[in-house]
Amino acid sequence: MSRKLLWGIITVLLITNIATLLFMSQNDDVIVSEDGEEKAIRSNEPVATIDGEDVTYADWMTVLRENHGEKALQSLIDRHLVSKLAEEKNIEISEKVIERELAYLTSMQGPLEEEELARAEEKWREEVIYRYQLEFLLTEDVPIPEAEVEEYYNVYKNQYDFSPAMQLSHILVSDMETAERIYGELEQGANFEQLARENSIDDETKNSGGYLGFINTSSQFFPDGYEEIANEIGEHSYSTPFAAGNGVAIIYLHQALPEIEFSYEEIKPYVENELALHEKNISLQATPLWEEHEIDWLYGN
Structure with missing residues (x-):
């Protein structure tokens, strides 16, 4: 996994958690996701008290929307758009690649209980798929010569494998x-x-x-x-x-x-994407994809 992709996944995970706080509500019960756990609260009850003075749910939501609302909504739109386009273009991410990324992310963690790990892996899987789908969409019109791909792979092929x-x-x-x-x-x-x-x-x-x-x-x-x-x-x-x-x-x-190893043919499309992103200095953002579609949202067109 490239460092750029890794930090991209971590950033999206943070934004997704904020989006969960902002938008996961149902009637008076709001589900708050925190460290993988779910907690039910009521919107007509205080979310905190300070020396007997309440901090209301409405106050909390206002601060979240003002400070994070635009980024959270943009993230939701990005994810829907990327998923839609990936389905239309039959972009499928190799399960072997996904497992490698999950292994890298897992190896960065401290000890986790089985349930904690299962919840974390579910989130990580979604983000890994999203980021790789986004890579394919952003680089689909950037040709990379076969000789260049082979040369890069031969020099850095070990970085694509995962050691047990x-x-x-x-x-x-x-x-x-x-x-x-x-x-x-x-x-x-x-x-x-x-x-x-x-x-x-x-x-x-x-x-x-x-x-x-x-x-x-x-x-x-x-x-x-x-x-x-x-x-x-x-x-x-x-x-x-x-x-x-x-x-x-x-x-x-x-x-x-476990050990995860790739042949050249298995990893070739992902090497091509990596080279295209680097050579064209393409940022892993879905914003360029918006220009080709009609998107009307709360913060503009």
């Missing part, structure tokens, strides 16, 4: 007896992060609940023996105690991200 990685936490102790005690507490429902903070002898990770982060399986920093154990357990689960290089460990596998 695991998101891990661990509890490292000095002996098996301590590890067995901790394992027993886990089996009784104790929290892995809390036990790591209380018991781990790894000073670099104990204060963060034993979190090691995402580690490429080919990395020299991947702890010896951890990959083999992680391959034997499922995601969002912990291992039995095992001897590690400098003690006895229990690991928690948050997620395992």
Whole structure:
């Protein structure tokens, strides 16, 4: 994923969240999406109180509309227009490309529960599809010579692949007896992060609940023996105690991200788009598409 595309996705996600606040209402119940969670409130009730003084729902909506209304509405129009044109032109984004982008976005996150991850991936998928559809629409009339595409691919082809990685936490102790005690507490429902903070002898990770982060399986920093154990357990689960290089460990596998590799033919259309955007200095904005269509909206024509 190019840095330009990545920041584009993040920006659209922020605007989409604002749009959700502005427009997702139904009668007196308003659904507010915050960090993937939904909360019902009533428009005739205060949204906050300060020393007994109410901040009304109407006040809140007014501020949102005045500060974010135009951008939020523009974003909604952009998305509808891009989706409509992509359908008309039969623009389909490769599922393999989508999975790669989801893997990149996932690898930028801290630990997420299964439900949190599912909600996040649903949003990310929508944004990845939108951004790639927009790329195709903006660059469809910009020819790139085959030789140039091949040359660029041969130099940068590794950047289009995704290396397998695991998101891990661990509890490292000095002996098996301590590890067995901790394992027993886990089996009784104790929290892995809390036990790591209380018991781990790894000073670099104990204060963060034993979190090691995402580690490429080919990395020299991947702890010896951890990959083999992680391959034997499922995601969002912990291992039995095992001897590690400098003690006895229990690991928690948050997620395992698979290797994703592309042939030249699979990735060629996306390389062409990337080169066209760069050579013509095209911004990833849907505004140029408006000129070809009749769009009448609240803020102008």
